[in-house]
Amino acid sequence: MSISGGVNRNLEYRSKVDDGWYNCSVVLEDGNRLRIKFQGYEQSFDEVFSVSDLSTNDEIGEFLRRFRLESLAIEENECSMVTEGLMVCAEYTRDNQLRYFDAIVDAVRYNEHKPEKCLCTYLLFWQHGPEEGNTTAANLDDIYLIRRGSVDPTVAKFTKLVEEKIKGASFEFTLIPKNPLLSRKTSSNETITKSQECGSAGFSTGRERFCPELSDQDRDLGGGKETASHHFILLENLEKDSSPLLMMDFIRERTFITAQAYVFPSLLAETYARGAILVDSVAKLRRIYEFINNPNHFIVSSSGRPWVIFEDKPRTGTFNTNLHSLQPKYENYNIEKDLKVVRLGTEEYTKAKQLKVLYLEFRNHLNGLLQRLAMEEEKKNPGPFIAN
Numbered sequence: 001m002s003i004s005g006g007v008n009r010n011l012e013y014r015s016k017v018d019d020g021w022y023n024c025s026v027v028l029e030d031g032n033r034l035r036i037k038f039q040g041y042e043q044s045f046d047e048v049f050s051v052s053d054l055s056t057n058d059e060i061g062e063f064l065r066r067f068r069l070e071s072l073a074i075e076e077n078e079c080s081m082v083t084e085g086l087m088v089c090a091e092y093t094r095d096n097q098l099r100y101f102d103a104i105v106d107a108v109r110y111n112e113h114k115p116e117k118c119l120c121t122y123l124l125f126w127q128h129g130p131e132e133g134n135t136t137a138a139n140l141d142d143i144y145l146i147r148r149g150s151v152d153p154t155v156a157k158f159t160k161l162v163e164e165k166i167k168g169a170s171f172e173f174t175l176i177p178k179n180p181l182l183s184r185k186t187s188s189n190e191t192i193t194k195s196q197e198c199g200s201a202g203f204s205t206g207r208e209r210f211c212p213e214l215s216d217q218d219r220d221l222g223g224g225k226e227t228a229s230h231h232f233i234l235l236e237n238l239e240k241d242s243s244p245l246l247m248m249d250f251i252r253e254r255t256f257i258t259a260q261a262y263v264f265p266s267l268l269a270e271t272y273a274r275g276a277i278l279v280d281s282v283a284k285l286r287r288i289y290e291f292i293n294n295p296n297h298f299i300v301s302s303s304g305r306p307w308v309i310f311e312d313k314p315r316t317g318t319f320n321t322n323l324h325s326l327q328p329k330y331e332n333y334n335i336e337k338d339l340k341v342v343r344l345g346t347e348e349y350t351k352a353k354q355l356k357v358l359y360l361e362f363r364n365h366l367n368g369l370l371q372r373l374a375m376e377e378e379k380k381n382p383g384p385f386i387a388n
Contacts, residue, residue: 011152012089013038014066016047019128020099021089023070026154034158054162058258065256067155071100071144077115079140082122084108084343085297087254090124091142092131101129102146102256106296107344125294127255133290230317231285232278233292234310237359239301240266240273250299250339251277255291257284272305272359285314296344298352306352308359 013024013036023039032051037043054060071089074081082088086105091098103124113119118140125135151159247261260278277292279285292299292309299307342348 010070012068012070013047016066018099020092020101021071022100026067026152028154028158032161034155049158051158051161051165054159055166057163057166060159060162061258064151064155064159065252065258067152069147069149071146073144074140076118076140079118079120081145082108082120082140082143085341087127087146088124089144089146090126090138092126092129094130099129100144101131102127104254105143106135106294127287133286230278231280231282231314232276233285233289233314235275235277235292235307236272236310236363237305237308237356238263238273238275239303239305240271242273242275242301244275246339247275247277251288251291254341255287257288259284259288274310282316285316289314297341298349298356299339300342300348300352302338302340304348304351304355306356306359308356 011024011026012021013026014021015038022041025037025039027035027037029035029048034049036047036049038045049063054063082105084105084107088103088105089100090103092101093099103126105122106125107123109121109123111119111121120140122138122140122143123135124138124143126132242263244261244263247263248259251257251259251261257279261275262278263273263275266273277288279288289309292307342352
């Protein structure tokens, strides 16, 4: 067995076994396997990944997010560094087992103390682990500062091998079919004729071109079929120039979840936009929903406009994923239009709360007008008379 690459012992890895963070080192073996060695544990606890274990760019991104620099302990005289809204790594003990999970500092209960001993209490809103979605109290000794940094060279080398494998597989696939429109069930003329009839309704996947059979409902949606088993939250009161990419980055930074974001086109007379956050599991959606709907903070744009959730409950069902075609192009979106979290007790929070109340009053008034309009239309256009 050949081993390449240096050994970095200043890493943390989020285990796929129990979702906890562990100090680790990494070693590249035989040029195609990455071994993760947990400090203080026997080799039987190692997690090993082969190049063939990852097959998409999304999987590579999720894999990379499981690594980071080792979190730092906080000195007693540095407790002022731990503020509301800060993402930290914290100790969690149950059944004499000590593990580490991420949490957001929801509140700080300050107690007067001397520099050599912090007596403050910190309320932690857990992002994953057994207490996910719950808030518990902790001391400064339980909290560690998360460090950001560049990707470990050994991990980066491994993921580069995966990327090369994915590109190679894609290239090999595109060389196989000389005419991707041909199928065993149709002749060349039949297939070509069908593709011409499709016109712009056909769509390209980068490998082949397909012409889907569209129902009337699909055509109403612009040719995009809906797919079941989506989990999403509908949002209102977004900025009209909101960037889906920025929203995705913001959600990922705060919750460690990769989600899809959409901003729907709005009328010229409207001062706001609507949108959606879409994920592939109920658990991920619950975490995002709890983050957005946390009563101790608001998510606001750079101008102070607060996000508003459209419904009290997240949705599970169908979602037209072809809405990507309606999204504005934000290849170089302005980072100054950033999103932020404003906390309870701040002037920004008070302003955001007032703006949310105003928006909800406007929405309720508009809904009332729509109901009146529907009733008036029903009076003027009664249904057909049915004789007994």
